[in-house]
Amino acid sequence: MGRYVVRRLLLAIPVLIGASFLIFAMVYALPGDPIRALGGDRALPPAVVAALTDEFNLNDPLVVQYVKYVGDLLQGDLGTDFRGRAVEDTIAQRLPVTVRLTVTAIAFEALIGIVAGVLAGIRRNGFMDNLVLVSSTVVVSIPILVLAFVAQFLLGLQLGWFPISGISQGWYSYLLPGLVLAAGSLAYVARLTRTSVAENLRADYVRTARAKGLPNRTIVVRHTLRNSLIPVVTFIGADIGTLMGGAIVTETVFNLPGIGRAIFDAVRAQEGAVVVGIVTLMVFFFIFFNLVVDVLYAVLDPRIRYD
Numbered sequence: 001m002g003r004y005v006v007r008r009l010l011l012a013i014p015v016l017i018g019a020s021f022l023i024f025a026m027v028y029a030l031p032g033d034p035i036r037a038l039g040g041d042r043a044l045p046p047a048v049v050a051a052l053t054d055e056f057n058l059n060d061p062l063v064v065q066y067v068k069y070v071g072d073l074l075q076g077d078l079g080t081d082f083r084g085r086a087v088e089d090t091i092a093q094r095l096p097v098t099v100r101l102t103v104t105a106i107a108f109e110a111l112i113g114i115v116a117g118v119l120a121g122i123r124r125n126g127f128m129d130n131l132v133l134v135s136s137t138v139v140v141s142i143p144i145l146v147l148a149f150v151a152q153f154l155l156g157l158q159l160g161w162f163p164i165s166g167i168s169q170g171w172y173s174y175l176l177p178g179l180v181l182a183a184g185s186l187a188y189v190a191r192l193t194r195t196s197v198a199e200n201l202r203a204d205y206v207r208t209a210r211a212k213g214l215p216n217r218t219i220v221v222r223h224t225l226r227n228s229l230i231p232v233v234t235f236i237g238a239d240i241g242t243l244m245g246g247a248i249v250t251e252t253v254f255n256l257p258g259i260g261r262a263i264f265d266a267v268r269a270q271e272g273a274v275v276v277g278i279v280t281l282m283v284f285f286f287i288f289f290n291l292v293v294d295v296l297y298a299v300l301d302p303r304i305r306y307d
Contacts, residue, residue: 005291012287019283020276021066027272028062035082052082056273069276079273081266087277090262095281097167098258101250102243104171104178105185110236113186114229117193121228122220124198132194136187144246148180148253165255177254181246185239192235196228203227230297237293241286 035044035052052058057065072079078087120132139147155176156164162176163169200206201224209219247260255261259278266274 005295008287008291008294012284015287016280016283017070020070020280023279024066024069024272024276025062027267027270027275028065030267030270056082065272069273078277081271081274082269087274090274091259091278091281094257094259094262097256098244098247098251098260100171100174101178101181101247101256101258102240104174105182105243106236106240108179108182109186109189109239113189114193114232117190117232118197118220118225118228120190120194121197121201124194129194132190136190139183139187142183144180144184144249145253147183148177148250151176151180152253167256173256177250177256180254181243181250185236185243189232189235193228193232196231197224200224200228233296234293237289237296238286240289241282244282244285 035049035056035058057068060068069079078091080086081090116128116132120129123129142150152164155161163173164176167173197220201220206219206224209223210216244260247256247258248264249260250256251258251260252264259282263275263278265271266278
């Protein structure tokens with residue numbers, strides 16, 4: 001297992017380099033002049049434009065800019081934005097908001113998705129099963145942007161159950177955006193759990209357990225659920241990175257000052273250093289959580305060995 005973890009960490013290096021270069025190239029290809037855009041409607045003095053262009057190496061070719069960026073990155077310097085603020089300060093300020101939002105979404109996804117999936121799998125073709133199938137189909141067919149506005153209007157404005165903007169009410173502020181962010185994944189978790197539980201309930205070891213006279217609750221909780229959760233845990237772990245990426249839309253709609261909102265603002269301002277720094281960090285999180293999932297895989301099913 002130790003060799004496997006080290007090998008996966010080494011493979012993460014070219015992935016991080018490739019992802020950061022692609023993002024750097026995409027920001028480089030955006031039309032417009034980010035330095036002149038700093039002045040808005042007022043033109044900046046030519047000396048200021050020249051100084052900023054030279055400071056951020058904007059006259060260099062793309063590859064030269066990227067090599068200089070990686071050189072600074074290897075020294076622990078993520079660079080600065082065009083207003084002189086360090087990228088690591090932006091990440092340090094914004095990351096806790098996105099982490100709280102992602103944790104809230106994962107909690108909804110795991111709790112509601114698994115419970116609904118287990119109930120549907122146990123009572124297949126019953127009312128709960130049909131309810132889960134219909135509701136999950138409806139949820140995954142609605143774009144997250146539309147779902148966010150509908151949730152804001154119904155649950156926030158009409159019913160007044162949740163705040164619809166900002167983080168002034170602490171963790172309570174994250175409930176509605178967390179539920180919206182988790183909605184699509186929650187539906188997949190419910191369906192995946194339902195299918196996995198239904199298949200395992202027909203397995204030979206379950207029939208043997210029933211023949212031995214074990215109570216149905218013991219069969220489901222102790223034997224069926226553990227095997228059924230292997231693909232579900234894999235999906236949830238891999239979904240953490242996806243949720244952090246999907247936070248761009250959710251944080252923008254609910255006005256949450258997280259790194260998703262920071263990426264949105266940085267892309268509009270063509271702040272290449274900010275975009276590359278944050279996206280590289282998110283790619284690292286994605287690789288890390290996938291590695292954790294692989295390790296949990298072996299814990300849940302001892303038959304799996306990576307060495």
